[in-house]
Amino acid sequence: MQFTWPILSVLIWLPIVGGVALLVLGDRNIALGRWVALITTAVTFGLSTLLYTNFDATTAGMQFVEKLAWIPAFSAWYSLGVDGIAMPLIILTTFVTPLVVIAAWTVIEKRPAQYFAAFLILEGLMTGVFAATDALLFYVLWEAMLIPMFIIIGVWGGARRVYATLKFFLYTFLGSVLMLVSLIYMYLKTCDAGQCSYAIADFQNLPLALNAQLLIFVAFMVAFAVKVPMWPVHTWLPDAHVEAPTGGSVILAAIMLKMGGYGFLRFSLPITPDASAELDWLIISMSLIAVVYIGFVAIAQKDMKKLIAYSSVAHMGFVTLGSFLAFDLLQVNGDVRGAAMGIDGAMVQMISHGLISGALFFCVGVLYDRVHSREIAAYGGVINTMPIFGAFAVLFAMANSGLPATSGFVGEFLVILASFRADFWYAFLAAVTLILGAAYTLWLVKRVIFGAVANDNVAAMTDLNGREFFVLGILAVAVLLLGVWPAPLLDVMRPTVEHLVQQITVSKL
Amino acid sequence: MTEPVISSLNLATASAEIFMIAAICVILLVDVFLSDRSRWVTYALSLLALAGAAAVTLHLSVTGRVSAFDGTFVADPMGEVLKLFAYGTVAVAFMYSREYLKRAGLFKGEYFILGLVVLLGIMVIISAGSLITVYIGVELMSLALYAMVAFDRDSGVAAESAMKYFVLGAIASGLLLYGFSIIYGMTGTLQLDELAVAVREVGPDKLGLVFGLVFIVAGVAFKFGAVPFHMWVPDVYHGAPTPVTLFIGSAPKIASYALAIRVLAEGLDSMVASWQTMLIALSVLSMIIGNVVAIAQTNLKRMLAYSTISHVGFILLGILAGTPDGYRAAMFYTITYVIMSIGSFAMILLLSRQGFEADRIEDFKGLNRKSPWFAAVMMMLMFSTAGVPPFLGFWAKLAVLAAVVNVELVWLATVAVVLAVVAAFYYLRVIKVMYFDEPTDSVVVDAGGTLRVLLSLNGLAVLVLGIFPGALIDLCARVLP
Numbered sequence: 001m002q003f004t005w006p007i008l009s010v011l012i013w014l015p016i017v018g019g020v021a022l023l024v025l026g027d028r029n030i031a032l033g034r035w036v037a038l039i040t041t042a043v044t045f046g047l048s049t050l051l052y053t054n055f056d057a058t059t060a061g062m063q064f065v066e067k068l069a070w071i072p073a074f075s076a077w078y079s080l081g082v083d084g085i086a087m088p089l090i091i092l093t094t095f096v097t098p099l100v101v102i103a104a105w106t107v108i109e110k111r112p113a114q115y116f117a118a119f120l121i122l123e124g125l126m127t128g129v130f131a132a133t134d135a136l137l138f139y140v141l142w143e144a145m146l147i148p149m150f151i152i153i154g155v156w157g158g159a160r161r162v163y164a165t166l167k168f169f170l171y172t173f174l175g176s177v178l179m180l181v182s183l184i185y186m187y188l189k190t191c192d193a194g195q196c197s198y199a200i201a202d203f204q205n206l207p208l209a210l211n212a213q214l215l216i217f218v219a220f221m222v223a224f225a226v227k228v229p230m231w232p233v234h235t236w237l238p239d240a241h242v243e244a245p246t247g248g249s250v251i252l253a254a255i256m257l258k259m260g261g262y263g264f265l266r267f268s269l270p271i272t273p274d275a276s277a278e279l280d281w282l283i284i285s286m287s288l289i290a291v292v293y294i295g296f297v298a299i300a301q302k303d304m305k306k307l308i309a310y311s312s313v314a315h316m317g318f319v320t321l322g323s324f325l326a327f328d329l330l331q332v333n334g335d336v337r338g339a340a341m342g343i344d345g346a347m348v349q350m351i352s353h354g355l356i357s358g359a360l361f362f363c364v365g366v367l368y369d370r371v372h373s374r375e376i377a378a379y380g381g382v383i384n385t386m387p388i389f390g391a392f393a394v395l396f397a398m399a400n401s402g403l404p405a406t407s408g409f410v411g412e413f414l415v416i417l418a419s420f421r422a423d424f425w426y427a428f429l430a431a432v433t434l435i436l437g438a439a440y441t442l443w444l445v446k447r448v449i450f451g452a453v454a455n456d457n458v459a460a461m462t463d464l465n466g467r468e469f470f471v472l473g474i475l476a477v478a479v480l481l482l483g484v485w486p487a488p489l490l491d492v493m494r495p496t497v498e499h500l501v502q503q504i505t506v507s508k509l
Numbered sequence: 510m511t512e513p514v515i516s517s518l519n520l521a522t523a524s525a526e527i528f529m530i531a532a533i534c535v536i537l538l539v540d541v542f543l544s545d546r547s548r549w550v551t552y553a554l555s556l557l558a559l560a561g562a563a564a565v566t567l568h569l570s571v572t573g574r575v576s577a578f579d580g581t582f583v584a585d586p587m588g589e590v591l592k593l594f595a596y597g598t599v600a601v602a603f604m605y606s607r608e609y610l611k612r613a614g615l616f617k618g619e620y621f622i623l624g625l626v627v628l629l630g631i632m633v634i635i636s637a638g639s640l641i642t643v644y645i646g647v648e649l650m651s652l653a654l655y656a657m658v659a660f661d662r663d664s665g666v667a668a669e670s671a672m673k674y675f676v677l678g679a680i681a682s683g684l685l686l687y688g689f690s691i692i693y694g695m696t697g698t699l700q701l702d703e704l705a706v707a708v709r710e711v712g713p714d715k716l717g718l719v720f721g722l723v724f725i726v727a728g729v730a731f732k733f734g735a736v737p738f739h740m741w742v743p744d745v746y747h748g749a750p751t752p753v754t755l756f757i758g759s760a761p762k763i764a765s766y767a768l769a770i771r772v773l774a775e776g777l778d779s780m781v782a783s784w785q786t787m788l789i790a791l792s793v794l795s796m797i798i799g800n801v802v803a804i805a806q807t808n809l810k811r812m813l814a815y816s817t818i819s820h821v822g823f824i825l826l827g828i829l830a831g832t833p834d835g836y837r838a839a840m841f842y843t844i845t846y847v848i849m850s851i852g853s854f855a856m857i858l859l860l861s862r863q864g865f866e867a868d869r870i871e872d873f874k875g876l877n878r879k880s881p882w883f884a885a886v887m888m889m890l891m892f893s894t895a896g897v898p899p900f901l902g903f904w905a906k907l908a909v910l911a912a913v914v915n916v917e918l919v920w921l922a923t924v925a926v927v928l929a930v931v932a933a934f935y936y937l938r939v940i941k942v943m944y945f946d947e948p949t950d951s952v953v954v955d956a957g958g959t960l961r962v963l964l965s966l967n968g969l970a971v972l973v974l975g976i977f978p979g980a981l982i983d984l985c986a987r988v989l990p
Binding site: 169 | 982
């Protein structure tokens, strides 16, 4: 059922308006400011659930469509819409942001109003990225999103925050400018065809020669691979994660990384199917390297946030692997079901990783607020002083290593299953993650949570307060729910994924 | 020529220029009789003159191309929009500068009168219908600009940069004139519309024409400040008193754009293949040198000077496309650049106080702590200048890139965007000191109302026009069909 009111616009602009209101309010009355932030994000989440309940899971078309003239000279439209791929990601965004607000409640002491405002504005922009069906609107929001994150890491980050945030900004900016040139190129192609348009759907139907496709594919790949991030362009992520404040890390891991995966599914696959088929070996090898090599790198980390950051890179490898297996499967034996399974797996992995990595960063945040250290060596035996926290941490760690009955299992399992259909060695290498993931996460848990109380700091720690319990509790429920019953997610995606697989089987040459 | 000269004089077409020159004379006379305490009269009269010129221009609004003075002077919609924008820019520059000038003891009539003369030069260039008119306009503007740079008589640095500007500017004018004379020798006409025809007849590849073109392009590049004719830009921007830097960084860019359009796009349009190659070289060099050298600057005025050089590279991208799309994009870029540049320099004026120039990047340290709003304004200006959406600067970059890709120069667009990323670094550094560093002093921002309000509007314009750029783009499209 569609609405008579523009629900997507409300989801985008409500948090932005709330953020601006917070900026105007300033730190004068921060108690009020916090509530403004919480209520805005909570209402946004509440409204976003309407997307799910009213979603028509029988069609692959865009739903809740809005279209307004924006810049006629460039044929750019303010056009929004969601399908089975975008909708879950939007709900993930609106779900995580209120948790970030709650987690930061009294923790942030430096200019709190600006902190909350940055996250609110960021939320609106991120929702917009997933909802935009016009490539220019998508690009504007995609870039604009960097600004609040740049500020968040730079102002509220750790000791090397300036280095980290500049690296984050420049890396991602460099990645996306090449995408801009491709978008312009395709726009001019649509003009040649008679109807100038930046609509993503028109780009998807645009016939393109293989050479052009290859260049466009590479430009897109750079943009999205930096965002995912894929090996070897992942180096900004550990820095950004380590230096960002807890909320920044959570949003970065839970949502921003997903934009890379979303970009591949929305742009690369359907717009350049032939080039993707040509170069899928590249993405698949980069993904497998991420899974295996970065897994080993994660084991060696001494900093908790860095370890989780590397684990994110490894897990996101599954997203890109699942997305591009489709080409291998279709080429080898026209395995449509396998292709759909890979993409399904990639999508579930994105949502699941959003919840789990977000939760893990919250856990680190909880520890950091008490001891002000991220070093693994600074902890030990936390379970003795924080039993409830220990239980949560172990749950999320298990989920991160892909334990069945947690959401982490579903996505990885689907992707591994799909890779079996393509090539035994793909599956073999991908499955290595189950060992490596268990190794680095469980070893982390062993060193931090279990054992005897390591030092006086740990001895003085107090267990979770109500606020922290709430945040971790909700995430735990979500992780378990998605783990035992992923059907609601898979069902809404099915027509879109099937449509996508069908799109990429048709050559555009 | 059979028709009598007098009938094609068509004086009314040049009413705005005539009004302006009359106003300048009146203000000059009035100013002589004013004491320093009542200098505000000059200021008010200057603003009034600008408003009057705007009224005249609007009143005589033309829909097509109207020529006067036997074709040496033209009025067209593009010129009209550029002139109106120039009036606005000069008015804003005057209003931004007033407080600073007062404080520095420089609140004298000369600043305003010379400013109006520069404007008159700009108007003449915009309306030029022949190479001679172009040259008159260029000289009128340049001579007044040299004087403006040296206007703080007690400053040795300013005198030095004025001297440098004058000597190099004179060489450039010479180059321009030399190029004009060769073209005249080859074609036998100075008038731009006749020139366009004559060049086709002579053959655009004729060596003599290309030889002349080289000098013209060099002269134009100097006025723009494009590499390798950029040497004056950092020194003049740095050495001149900040209100003068603000002035030089804004309105004269409109003139440079008009100069390139009138001479290259109108007069020598059939030689596009030749000047396109030259402009590609100038543009790429400007973007590389401008952006890379800007990284090393610690002085904000100098950094903005190098940033100007790189933006000139972008404006040239639009022009070198050689299509109406490209000219429009370049016009849009020029207007956008002026809005951003004038705001950035005004930020320096805002933070300067008695005996203290806030022209080093570190003077912006911790601005977010002292004044969150003006830190936000500067942030918007910097992101916009860097070309990050949703700010205005992004659309300007998009427009020129689209024009370049459209003429199959995808590699050039790629080079440009990669250099835009290099540029982002030094703009981000300004944001870094404002937001991430703590203030080193506790001085509050206490500038006067006009400056605060105008600057706030300037910052908001960058955001609002960035979210709704349609009107401005349409305007450029309408006047350049």
